[in-house]
Amino acid sequence: MTLRSWHATFWNMTVLCLLAAASLAASSAELAAGERLSDFIRPLVGTHGEGNTYPGPAAPFGMVQLSPDTERDLWETASGYEYSDPSVMGFSLTHLSGTGIPDLGDFLFMPQIGEPKLVAGEKDDPDTGYRSRFSHDEESASAAYYQVKLLDSGVNVELTAGERAGMMRFTFPASEQASIMTDLAHHLRGNRFQLIWSHVRVEDPATVTGFHLINGWGKERYLYFAARYSRPFDSHRIMSDGNEVRYDSYQNYRFRSRNEAAGTNLQFLAEYQTKADETITVKVAVSAVSAANALKNLDAEAPGWDFDAMREATRAKWDEELSRIEIDGAQLEKETFYTAMYHCFQAPNLYQDVTGEYRGLDSNIHQADDFQNYAVFSLWDTYRATHPLFALIQAERDADMIQSMLAHFDQSVDALLPMWSLQGNETWCMIGYHAVPVIVDGYLKGVRGFDVERAYDAVRKTAMNPDYDGVAAYDKLGWVPFDEENESVSKTLEYAYDDYCIAQLAKALGKEDDYAYFMQRADNYKNLFDPSVGLMRGKDSQGNWRTPFNAHEYVFKGDFTEGTSWQYTWYVPQDVPGLIELMGGEENFCEKLDALFSFGENDSEGMDDVQGRIGEYWHGNEPSHHIIYLYCYAGQPWKAQEKLRRILRTQYGNQPHSLTGNDDCGQMSAWYLFTALGFYPVCPGDDYYVIGSPAVERATLRLSNGSELTVTAENLSEENVYVQSLRVNGRPYSSAMLPHEQIANGGTLEFVLGPEPNKSWGVERQ
């Protein structure tokens, strides 16, 4: 099978033409001969600009993500790789996908020629360190594979990854002094003071283990690695603060060993004389538990030295995962769609060794016997569309993720479900208690395999914890007062939504009192709607409105979370009719929505890093993600249809710059997937989707329960964005609201699209 990298397909015009022809031929969901779904993965999508994805290989939901790092100091490059950077530092073992805050990037490997350098050096002056120039012309990335030629050393680097282990294949020039450096001090927080401690051990002349403890986004993140080399070192050195660690050196610590060291600035050098085109393969694995477990993970997942076999195995996993949705479409659409699925399936990450052990939130080692433990829960983002997608087509994993969150709860000293959890840490990032909608939406949509009563207990305790983020005042007053708590409006609105979810679960479990209680809290959004301005507005503990009040302004630690009043005012997913009523009816509501999309560039302030703007709708950040669909609640679904299709077309694609905002562990991509399929979970935890306008001719979803849901879009074209008619399971369907039960056991959604709105479709109230 020929490797086709993103570059090969995108920049090489010859290949591009061939592929264009191939994509035209692929008019059904059948793949062309020899074609595989994983061929459509473009790992470079999102690596330029705000997407914050990484280009290196990873298995679906895998524990390792081997990838090049070009940057470790900028939050704008949270995944470590910015496509426009001219030089690369090396290749580290773990990466976050699409987050707005950098972390991971553990254990950098970099081959070198000549006397090894021990610092990365300047991005634009790579000769100042071990950095190397590279060119996108000699770089390729595809499913389970990344390759780059290091222009300064002439070393060709290839990476692949399994779930817990990966492989690096280095092809060297002839050299008297070649080396492979591991920088244990490297991590993507940049700040060296955030590396608390590290150690490295040369277990034998072809095996190294190491460890570091990072006080980064999480307060204390332990990670161990193990590396085995296909060729024993000719010699090796451990460097500490620039000095070789050796017997009695007394430079750093009173060691009498040259085979191990501890400190805060360690590099390991595996040294070789190499022949021309000599290949040395390094296989690596990580563990949050111990070096011994990292070795176990390594030896279990990479027992041999067959780089290509690991790559093929992981590609096959991607084929399998992507086959959960098979679509027809042109090459661009398939690449965009399957790359979105790829990004959706990169997090949460497996966080458990082959032994079943993992390091929990309490820093203790736990055994996950009856589930796979996952970490990296970007819940403020992913509760919106990512987990609802999992509930639909990844229920088994979703159940494991829920089990993982319940384990987190059990390990939480504050008895809280995760907010934004990162490998045995709570980062306390963002707001709300959005593990709740994940659990509730999953359960109500049929995700099983966890103890729902135990889950309910965790959900309820989390929502009732008086120590957390103004919840006590919220419970007492009906809103979070801005004089006691920042981001008070956003917190109030998001709590009210989460509370609605709890009420739904309470109802399902026959807890009538709780249902009534949380439904009452779900109405708390009304307390912050100021009719005098027609917007959500901060209120203090005495009931006074925030004055002065700028509805277009985002202020860090102000009343709103990464947004303005004009954006957050729409955050009532649990009761859009109630919001419509507050705003004076559907006409006013839609006019106000129209206004949101019409503000000029200078009308709103703040959040300069959020792109994808249409007026004050900022698609690049999550508070906007449900807003377009709100037209569908108010009798003007065609306005949603047009905007959704415009965003699919203009803010996604197969290019490095194609993501307009942080992918946020798959939420930007999950929005794409649902929206391209023609429906979206505006209110996870409730029992319906909202219908938009599909962007794929045909899609077949293999649902978690084994049934198939087929979506077809007749007359699909760039112009034909308006729904003319819809048949659901063969019967005409005229509402824009689609109950989950209609598709829970598969079925068909048959859209007919056209260039003009059918203003009589989708206006029927459910």
Next chain:
Amino acid sequence: MTLRSWHATFWNMTVLCLLAAASLAASSAELAAGERLSDFIRPLVGTHGEGNTYPGPAAPFGMVQLSPDTERDLWETASGYEYSDPSVMGFSLTHLSGTGIPDLGDFLFMPQIGEPKLVAGEKDDPDTGYRSRFSHDEESASAAYYQVKLLDSGVNVELTAGERAGMMRFTFPASEQASIMTDLAHHLRGNRFQLIWSHVRVEDPATVTGFHLINGWGKERYLYFAARYSRPFDSHRIMSDGNEVRYDSYQNYRFRSRNEAAGTNLQFLAEYQTKADETITVKVAVSAVSAANALKNLDAEAPGWDFDAMREATRAKWDEELSRIEIDGAQLEKETFYTAMYHCFQAPNLYQDVTGEYRGLDSNIHQADDFQNYAVFSLWDTYRATHPLFALIQAERDADMIQSMLAHFDQSVDALLPMWSLQGNETWCMIGYHAVPVIVDGYLKGVRGFDVERAYDAVRKTAMNPDYDGVAAYDKLGWVPFDEENESVSKTLEYAYDDYCIAQLAKALGKEDDYAYFMQRADNYKNLFDPSVGLMRGKDSQGNWRTPFNAHEYVFKGDFTEGTSWQYTWYVPQDVPGLIELMGGEENFCEKLDALFSFGENDSEGMDDVQGRIGEYWHGNEPSHHIIYLYCYAGQPWKAQEKLRRILRTQYGNQPHSLTGNDDCGQMSAWYLFTALGFYPVCPGDDYYVIGSPAVERATLRLSNGSELTVTAENLSEENVYVQSLRVNGRPYSSAMLPHEQIANGGTLEFVLGPEPNKSWGVERQ
């Protein structure tokens, strides 16, 4: 049972008189009614001056040692407590006994009244911190118990300890603001930069766990603790760098919890309103594995709140351990003897949780299934007499210690047995490979329960490791050359001795080639004897003697380890006849020994902290420990007899200042015990003891194999130091050399002593 503390017995004249009467009555090995061997333990012995013992309670070979700390910055106070200090910082959970280098002192607890202070403050101005004045008049220490009244706060503190858990009983005055502080930053390395990281968690309103990582004597020492409080906190605070950790404080880290924190300067405050004489008990435990294991250790060993029951249980363990040797004697002799046994049985320390888990040298968590794992091996000291004593009366533990050392070997990246190991760390302290004599002496004296072939492999690999301390050059040249390695003479001499031990084991296992090889290495001492000066002298790699040469000078990192040429010249325990020959015969040899004891105060230089000097014989440090016995090899045993008895009388006792040098995990005390019993293992690994002059009227040793060895000393008195005659197992015995086989199955040693030398006894060559 009335508690009789050291102070009560020593300072209270009334009690003293009573006791003196009691001791006169106790003329047989029978104890007086109600009297227990543990009554003779004086934990304060060695706490004043160089002894470096600690006064707090510990179980035999226990994992925790709860004890007051008065100092954490001075190496002279390595155990944390100096008797002459006027104020106490608090009470920490772990302590080393008698080492010359400070470490441990983990997790300081200190009750306070008023607004809690967070720094210890100045020793002589305790109001500057949480220190408190105290008085020896309101302090008491006995087996399993320590008590002190904090004069500043009025809180009475009582401590007791089991194996892995301990209890602290605080009796408060009435106070609106009482607290019990835990300082996680406290440890006995003093230097705050050596605390790498710590965290603390309030598990529930009466339970706290915590952790710190210390880059101290060991490169990375992890320790966790758990504490349960008999009364839930009225309130609690976590302080980090002086600030309260609370929701959104952003002072140290972006926490939204007041129940946990991480950092490098943490204190936990349990806060109470107390009534007069209100008692709050805190039970504590440690683990090197995890907080979860610390809790398991705590709940297994201290399930209830009965302080007195834990104290009594540990006292009973001491009674049992001390009963391995029962002696007759006056109160002073019994206190001195049993306190020496107490100190001998304080290390190595249990280092394994109730789960069987421990953190190994490789930082991994290991399971010790078929042995008890021990840590803290001060082998350069303890191979001399401590382990030979264990082989004789503690063989089961000695076997576990050997297993622990073999596990260390397996976990050593350098394939080395421990040198000076400390809780999962190799400190690389001191020289030689003296795990070898421990293993060999144990095996040859009947210690079983370990795989001797595996042990032999470890012993041999350790002695052949070319990376270690000049061994490669030693093997090649026959000496360690001073131009390549410091402490070259001491290393050469000690290697040669260790090699002799290996040869003995090789012989026992039928490895004839190895026997020949290592016996050849055992002769290497001869290569450094310079006949022109009649002393051991450094030699470089070209064979040139060290010039200039000062035979009385100790130079740090010079040719000798904590000693001079005049001291180290005697270090040929494996071949004293060979040394005698080198020195020109017995007369010359004895004259030279006489000279050693006759040098004036200003004749030798260096090592000012070593006390117990008789000429250039420095009893306060180990290189001298075997020297007096050498007279017995050269026909003048009476000179040994007189000196030994003089040292027993003048350099030991029942006083805080009674130890003239670091007790070094029991070696100083083991020297006392053997010498007081009348024989000493000059060459562990060989099959004999050397006979001195007993200092107890009667002693019965319960040997490891269940047999009994009885030693009697007729006419024992302060003046009667000379052996007149000896019967071994009933038969007259005239040699000063006692083969182990004579006592291996018990028997009798019947000495008759007198005031003048019997110059015809002990001159017979074996």
